[in-house]
Amino acid sequence: MENDKKILFSGIQPSGYLTIGNYLGALKNFVTLQNDYDCYYCVVDLHSITIDQVPAVLRQNTYNLIALYLACGLDYKQNTLFIQSQVPAHCELTWVLSCNTMFGEARRMTQFKEKSAKHPDNINVGLFSYPVLMAADILLYQADLVPVGNDQKQHLELARDLAIRFNNKFSPTLTVPEPYIASKQGGARIMDLADPTKKMSKSDNGGAVLMLDTPEDIMRKFKRAVTDSDTQIKYHASKPGISNLLTIYSAFSSKTISESEKDFEDVGYGDFKIRVAESVIEGLRPIQNEYSRIIKDKAFLEQVIDEGRQKATQKAFKTIRKIYKKVGFI
Ligand code: TYM
Secondary structure, three states: OOOOOEEEEEOOOOOOOOOOHHHHHHHHHHHHHOOEEEEEEEEOOHHOOOOOHHHHHHHHHHHHHHHHHHOOOOOOOOOEEEEHOOOOOHHHHHHHHHOOHHHHHHHHHHHHHHHHHHOOOOOOOHHHHHHHHHHHHHHOOOOOEOOOOOHHHHHHHHHHHHHHHHHHOOOOOOOOOOOOOOOOOOOOOEEEOOOOOOOOOOOEEEOOEEOOOHHHHHOOOOOOOOOOOOOOOOOOOOOHHHHHHHHHHHHOOOOOOOHHHHHOOOOOOHHHHHHHHHHHHHHHHHHHHHHHHOOHHHHHHHHHHHHHHHHHHHHHHHHHHHHHHHHHHH
C-alpha cells in the first residue's frame, strides 16, 4: 500500500570522509525530516566518479556512508537508504533529461566552473552533465522536498526547470521539487576553519573537521581556527571566522546565535574555540559510537543495501516507464 506522505530525496557523494559541513548542511536535516516524509536517502556513487577515485577506496567509502547514515539515526525500514549505481533508472532518466537540457544552461553551473578550475586535467563530460544526473535522481522519485546545503541551490533550480520543461513539452508527469536549505546561521554553508572565506569541503582537509575525527583532532583543529584581530564574539559579515564558529556552536548545542553570543560575552577567543570544539565532540560522540558498532557488521550493511535497492528500484521503475511512454519509446 502506498502511504500518503510527501516524498523527500537527497544524496551525498561517497568521495571521502564527511565533514561537519555535510552534517549541518544536510545529514542533520535528513534525520529531522525523516518522520514527516517518505524519504529516499541515496549514496550517489555515480556522481563521485566525475573526479578520479581509487576503486577499492570508493567501495569502502560507500559502505562507510551507509553506516554513517544509520549511525546518525536514519531508519532504513521506514525510509529507503540505497546506492545510486544499483538503480539503473538514474542513468536512463539522465539521458532523457540531457536531451532536454541546453548546453548553455549546463555551462552556467558554478560548481562545474569551480571543479574544472580545480581539476584542469580532468574536465570530463560527466562533470559537465553532473547536474542533469542530480536532476534525474530527484525527479525519478517524484520528490516534493530536497534538503541540501546552500552550494547545491543552483543545481536544484535546474532540476525544477527540467521538470517544468518536461511537463510542458509532454504532459504533467514530474513533481517540481522544493529545496530545503537551512539559513546561513543554521548551517547551510559551513566554512573552512583555516580559511573562513572558503566552504568546508571533504576534498581538502586543511581546515575541515570530519565527522569521524577523534576528539583530540577536533580539539586541535578548532584551537587552530582562524579568527580575527578583534576580541568580540559577535556574528557579523565582517567577522567570517567568528561567525562560522558561532554557527557551528549554536547548531551543535541547539541554541540560537544570540543565545550563543550571550554564552561568550566575557570570554576570550582561546576559550571560545575550546568550548566550540567541546560542543562538536559531544554532539558527534553518540554518532561515532554507533558508527564503530555498525561498520563492523557487514552482513547487516548488505541487508540494508539490498532492501534499499529493491524499494528504490520499484519506485524508480514506475517513473521511468511513464517517461519512456511519454517520449515515444515502445
Ligand atoms: P556533496 O556530497 O558534496 O555534499 C552533501 C551535502 O552536504 C552539503 N554540504 C554542505 N553544507 C553546508 N556547509 C558545507 N560546507 C557543505 N559542504 C557540503 C551539500 O550541499 C549537500 O547537500 N550534488 C550533491 C549530491 C547529490 C544530491 C542529489 C543532493 C547528488 N544527487 C540529489 C540532493 C539531491 C553533492 O555533491 O553533495
